[in-house]
Amino acid sequence: MPMDCFPIISLRSLLPKWVGPLFFQDNPSSVWGDQENLYSSFQTSSFQKIINFWQMPEPLTNTAVHKGIEDAESSLGPDDILRRIEKLPTKLIDSIIEASVFSEPLGSHDSLHNLQAFCQQQEDCIVKSRIHTVLRSPSIRKRIETNWELCPDFDHTKTCRRTFDKTAPHDLASRTIVNCPQCFTFLLDHQTIRPSSFCRDGQSFYLIAVKSDNHDVIKRIVSAIEPQDLFKSFSVNEENSGRKSILQFTTRDAQLFQGCWERLLPMPEIRLSSTLGSTEIMNLCKFAGKDLANQLLHRGVDLRIPNPNNGLPNWHQLLHQQNPEPMLHWFWSRGTELPGDLLTYAARRNCVAGAVWISNHTESHDDWRQAVSAAADKVERESAEIFDFLIQHPPPGYRRDGTGRTGRTLSEDLLITIVGRACSKSRIYDLLLSGECSNSDIQRLQSDKAWLEEVAVQKIQTIQGLNETAGVVGIKVQAREAGLKLVTEALETFKG
Known part of the structure; x- marks a missing residue:
């Protein structure tokens, strides 16, 4: 009997009406009746009784039959219903399970969630076994792909005669990625759906998971997907016309790439050099550690490949890492200039560890002077640490006592930069505080302004440690007018 003819709403409303006409006895309040005697005589032909019952008009609300059914429905939860159907014929149990999932055109989440919860909570039983069997059957997967218009993978999106509609509503599997990950994983674990599937709107399950920012689901999809599908596109929509593969896309994020790499690492026969180009390598340099760099090198991908923008290896991208020192050394130890x-x-970039390492491996006077000026112009806490280190560790042969192109000493130029930036930022904070602010905003802005001044004072004190003469009259007036009391006091101690 085809399941499409069963107009089922949910397990809760379904089962009493199915079983009611079969088990109904003289006592209308006992819809389930004498089950033990009836189970043995139940035959497959009784399916027609069920269909006939569904096609009958609804009984009036005051009839005994209707009252008995309503009483049964109100007193039974999904778990109770599932436990009570164990002695029904296997085909009928399977039909109930499958029909409940398809009781809505694009799949019923309520029914699926009940099945998932039942399997998670209950000990082994016949119904639980049948749920596993039904969800693992090729027939239900085929029905899902047909009814929900899923393409099993990217290759099929190119051959199927279908126009993808970006506004198409999501099917049950796609919805659960966002709203109920445990149900999506439930389908994935039973291979009811293919992890490489594409939906009616042209998005793959993978892309939907990425947009929902659920790394557990992303990792689960990648672990189940066929390795070759990682080298294929994750969307067919126009805005993704670049058609980057999943692997290429993951190079933007360390956690995403790690999931793909764990999938590909045990497969040394798969070469990556043709897939990971200069853009992907530039992305990888922002988070790759020494171990990953060596593993990629063994697979034909050298992170030292020149960046097409400047023809140089991706040294600058290494400074995006939280601790770039190991990879800076990895590049340098291989003879990269x-x-x-x-x-x-x-x-x-306020990269303290990077600045310290580079300072110890370069003798460029111009780079050092520009770096000191850049640190002086920053207001973040790390900039004070970088400024102090660079001032204390000039490159070999550098002399501070000369004047630059401005006619001022380096110390004077740095003081002008430090105080000027502090005054400029302080005025911005004052402007924000003069507007409507909540108490929490006021506290945050006042705290930020205080720290801004503290950073400036630390840099001024670093310059004071050089015991150099510097003219500070103009910037002292500037600091006083900006209300930077601590900066003004720090400048008072300068000779000049």
């Missing part, structure tokens, strides 16, 4: 502006770039 440092760019002439790397120290300045580290200072601009």
